[in-house]
Amino acid sequence: MRTPVVAANWKMNKDLSEAKSLVSALLADYKKANTEVYIAPPFVFLNEVQQHIKESGIQLAAQNMNAAASGAHTGEISSSMLKSVGASTVILGHSERRDIYGETDAQINEKVKTALAADMQVIFCFGEQLEERKASTHFEVVKSQLASGLAGVDADAYASIVLAYEPVWAIGTGETASPEQAQEMHAFIREYLRKEVSVEVADQTRILYGGSVKPANAADLFSRPDIDGGLIGGASLQADDFLAIVNAAS
Numbered sequence: 001m002r003t004p005v006v007a008a009n010w011k012m013n014k015d016l017s018e019a020k021s022l023v024s025a026l027l028a029d030y031k032k033a034n035t036e037v038y039i040a041p042p043f044v045f046l047n048e049v050q051q052h053i054k055e056s057g058i059q060l061a062a063q064n065m066n067a068a069a070s071g072a073h074t075g076e077i078s079s080s081m082l083k084s085v086g087a088s089t090v091i092l093g094h095s096e097r098r099d100i101y102g103e104t105d106a107q108i109n110e111k112v113k114t115a116l117a118a119d120m121q122v123i124f125c126f127g128e129q130l131e132e133r134k135a136s137t138h139f140e141v142v143k144s145q146l147a148s149g150l151a152g153v154d155a156d157a158y159a160s161i162v163l164a165y166e167p168v169w170a171i172g173t174g175e176t177a178s179p180e181q182a183q184e185m186h187a188f189i190r191e192y193l194r195k196e197v198s199v200e201v202a203d204q205t206r207i208l209y210g211g212s213v214k215p216a217n218a219a220d221l222f223s224r225p226d227i228d229g230g231l232i233g234g235a236s237l238q239a240d241d242f243l244a245i246v247n248a249a250s
């Protein structure tokens with residue numbers, strides 16, 4: 001039995017007072033249940049958000065991280081910095097990092113290895129572009145992103161990895177993969193893990209869906225056998241929407 005996961009990716013939204021209001025609104029109505037819940041605010045609010053959520057059962061995550069341990073990397077944030085403010089989970093490989101900031105599979109792989117070596121949990125994101133789906137190369141693309149991004153990761157380390165399938169054409173567009181399309185890809189991913197890693201890893205790894213998940217479509221998506229929760233962008237910026245999605249996973 002896999003514990004569901006719902007993670008909020010606030011991206012580059014909110015100022016400090018808005019971040020505090022959103023956290024207060026979430027905590028006012030949040031009831032801890034079976035689902036693991038994460039909030040990934042912008043770096044500058046990690047410490048503040050952690051002060052509010054640390055007794056709640058909601059966990060803190062970062063949206064990105066540098067692969068280096070420390071040193072001359074102006075503007076960057078390391079694993080030890082994240083852990084020192086209570087973030088022991090990090091989102092890596094998000095399509096916005098890949099597409100806007102040019103992160104390659106090899107760079108993402110370096111970050112994944114650094115995070116795992118630092119005993120952090122990784123939410124590893126991947127997914128195809130619209131043209132790739134139209135050309136029916138989406139399974140191939142996903143397989144290659146998994147193989148490269150997770151190259152050299154031991155079977156044991158998968159206990160610290162949550163996968164997040166996010167078809168790029170569904171992120172922030174209001175267009176969701178249908179539950180059938182999402183389930184089809186999640187089943188493919190689980191089969192990939194079974195063949196390439198192990199039966200145990202395939203059975204135990206949580207695979208999230210991300211891409212315009214809303215209260216209205218969450219329950220249907222999460223009811224599918226291989227969808228273990230969601231990575232939520234836009235709908236995580238409204239407390240009631242995010243909590244409705246959390247409840248749909250429980």
Ligand code: PEP
Nearest residue numbers: 171172210211212233234
């Ligand atoms: C995301 O950025 O990970 C995401 C899924 O965004 P949205 O929910 O807004 O599509």
